[in-house]
Amino acid sequence: MEDSDLNLVKRVKNGDKEAFRILVERYQKKVFSIAYGMVHNREDAMDLTQDAFLKAYHNLEQFEGSSSFYTWLYRIAINVSIDMIRRSGKHVLVDYDDRLLRDTEHAEGGLMPSTLGVDPQRTYGRKELLEQIDRALADLSPIHKEAILLREVEGLSYQEMAEVMGVSKGTVMSRLHHARRNLQARLLTYVEQKDAP
Amino acid sequence: MKRHDCNKWEATIEAMMDGELTASERVQLEREIAQCDQCRARVDALQEMGALVRLHIQTAVDSVPFDSLWSRIEAGIETQAAELTDLQLQALADGELKGRTLIETTERLAASPSARRRLEAIAEMGDLVRSYDSAVVDSTDFNPLWQRLDRAVGDEIEARGGFRLAPTSQPEPRRIGWFDRILAAIGGYRSILLSAATAALVALILVPILNRGGDSHSQDPGSAPAITQGDGSWTNPQQLEIRVVHVNEVVSNPGHQVTVDSYDGYAPVIYIRSEEDRQEENGTVIPTMPGFYPDPI
Numbered sequence: 001m002e003d004s005d006l007n008l009v010k011r012v013k014n015g016d017k018e019a020f021r022i023l024v025e026r027y028q029k030k031v032f033s034i035a036y037g038m039v040h041n042r043e044d045a046m047d048l049t050q051d052a053f054l055k056a057y058h059n060l061e062q063f064e065g066s067s068s069f070y071t072w073l074y075r076i077a078i079n080v081s082i083d084m085i086r087r088s089g090k091h092v093l094v095d096y097d098d099r100l101l102r103d104t105e106h107a108e109g110g111l112m113p114s115t116l117g118v119d120p121q122r123t124y125g126r127k128e129l130l131e132q133i134d135r136a137l138a139d140l141s142p143i144h145k146e147a148i149l150l151r152e153v154e155g156l157s158y159q160e161m162a163e164v165m166g167v168s169k170g171t172v173m174s175r176l177h178h179a180r181r182n183l184q185a186r187l188l189t190y191v192e193q194k195d196a197p
Numbered sequence: 198m199k200r201h202d203c204n205k206w207e208a209t210i211e212a213m214m215d216g217e218l219t220a221s222e223r224v225q226l227e228r229e230i231a232q233c234d235q236c237r238a239r240v241d242a243l244q245e246m247g248a249l250v251r252l253h254i255q256t257a258v259d260s261v262p263f264d265s266l267w268s269r270i271e272a273g274i275e276t277q278a279a280e281l282t283d284l285q286l287q288a289l290a291d292g293e294l295k296g297r298t299l300i301e302t303t304e305r306l307a308a309s310p311s312a313r314r315r316l317e318a319i320a321e322m323g324d325l326v327r328s329y330d331s332a333v334v335d336s337t338d339f340n341p342l343w344q345r346l347d348r349a350v351g352d353e354i355e356a357r358g359g360f361r362l363a364p365t366s367q368p369e370p371r372r373i374g375w376f377d378r379i380l381a382a383i384g385g386y387r388s389i390l391l392s393a394a395t396a397a398l399v400a401l402i403l404v405p406i407l408n409r410g411g412d413s414h415s416q417d418p419g420s421a422p423a424i425t426q427g428d429g430s431w432t433n434p435q436q437l438e439i440r441v442v443h444v445n446e447v448v449s450n451p452g453h454q455v456t457v458d459s460y461d462g463y464a465p466v467i468y469i470r471s472e473e474d475r476q477e478e479n480g481t482v483i484p485t486m487p488g489f490y491p492d493p494i
Contacts, residue, residue: 015297017274024267029258036257037250046261054273058285061298133253151215152247153254158217177211184246 005069012060024053027070030154031077037149038081040138048084052077071163074154078164082142136186144179151176203235210236214243281305281312283319290319 003011003022011019031052036045055076056063063072137145143165150156150164161172206229212218213226230236281289281302288294289302306312 013297015301017271020274021267021271024270025263028263028266032261032263033254033258037254042257042261045257046266050266050269050273053270057270057274058282061295129249130253130256133249137250137253148250149254152250158215173208173212176215177208180211180243180246183250184242187246187249 006065009060009063009065009069012057020053020057023069027073028053030070031073033153034074034077034149035081037137037153038078038142038145039084040134044084048077048080051080055080067163068160071156071160074150074156074164075166078146085142132187132190135190136183139186140179140182143175144182147172147175147179148183201229201233201236203233203239206230206236207239210239211243214240214247281309281315283315286312286316286319290316290323 003019005023005026008019008023012023028049032045032049035048035052036042039045039048052073056073059076063069137148140148146165147161150161156164158169158172158176161176162169165172165175167175206226209218209222209226210230213223218226230240285294285302286306289299289306294302306316
């Protein structure tokens with residue numbers, strides 16, 4: 001029977017490094033996914049994955065088990081990723097005020113009916129699609145990337161997202177909605193640019 | 198028939214796609230959007246975008262080898278284990294480490310002269326801060342604080358019918374007992390909380406004074422009073438009405454004047470007023486009297 005996360009954490013706290021190896025193998029792809037989604041570079045994402053696990057190991061005494069181990073681990077992964085983004089200076093870490101965005105977005109209408117729907121006859125190759133989604137994701141603010149990744153990739157519930165992001169469920173819903181709108185708007189922009197004669 | 202509003206259902210559609218609706222809410226939503234092409238298109242758009250993001254991330258995950266990750270992490274653990282970080286040393290100095298971490302950190306500290314030097318620096322900095330803080334506290338004059346508190350109590354007493362001593366030409370204050378005074382105060386207050394706080398403050402001031410009853414000096418209200426001090430006496434030049442005055446200690450306090458008030462004819466309150474407050478006071482100001490400090494609260 002597979003050891004639970006909490007049991008493995010307990011073993012690590014008692015000095016069992018093998019238990020930490022099991023935790024690494026259980027979550028390495030999840031942590032890499034978050035890191036890659038945040039920084040869009042495989043090598044950087046792998047370094048960040050290593051950093052996140054090292055930080056988790058050295059701070060395990062602070063994990064008290066009141067939340068899930070993976071939500072705690074994801075928070076660390078996001079923090080190290082944001083640190084790297086900050087150091088690189090590629091993004092301005094603006095905490096978007098969703099209330100301000102809401103007004104302008106409602107004026108434009110609701111969520112657009114189709115992600116790539118400007119020309120239904122247009123077909124996209126897999127590589128082209130991935131390039132577009134990569135560019136669109138890269139343009140999002142870190143907090144919107146975080147929301148998209150935790151929901152769409154990690155499949156967390158709103159409550160779990162609230163724990164990771166350190167905000168209320170209402171804020172999670174708001175950020176997720178605006179993140180989706182921004183992502184869709186960027187995808188459409190790229191499609192339109194691509195289709196322009 | 199009620200008109201369908203797509204925007205109204207937008208957030209609910211997202212919640213449904215995210216698995217956040219109950220079964221009954223989901224049924225209701227599906228019924229609502231069944232007749233709306235735009236809402237159904239939104240559902241498709243959400244599914245499509247989510248799938249694209251997952252495909253993008255999964256492609257990256259599939260393209261990197263994870264075989265070496267554990268060995269890198271293990272090496273990192275050992276490398277970091279060789280040198281204690283400043284945060285770990287700080288936690289050790291602050292007594293925040295427990296269990297296995299405390300044992301490991303202590304062992305690593307024993308093996309690391311540089312870590313011991315850094316720990317000593319952290320501890321030394323703490324000692325310096327504490328000694329500086331202690332010196333500041335020791336050199337601080339808390340008399341102004343006491344004056345403010347004392348004045349506040351006096352104002353409250355006056356506001357509730359108490360009085361400050363006045364020259365004998367002024368009317369004799371009404372003599373009532375403590376119990377009556379307290380009852381009158383409580384009955385007249387708008388705020389019970391303020392009453393309680395005031396009573397507590399008055400008690401804090403008066404009880405120590407009353408407890409020194411053995412040293413008290415009483416005088417008839419109409420006589421020319423004198424305040425007897427431990428190191429001499431001072432005669433009231435303005436013929437103040439003073440019934441009982443207890444003097445704990447005399448503190449030389451240039452720049453301040455002293456007003457002596459009697460409360461209720463039995464329990465004296467000694468006010469110490471700063472010079473700048475002098476003009477604002479209705480009470481009698483005694484110009485040459487050194488400061489009399491009741492016991493600190």
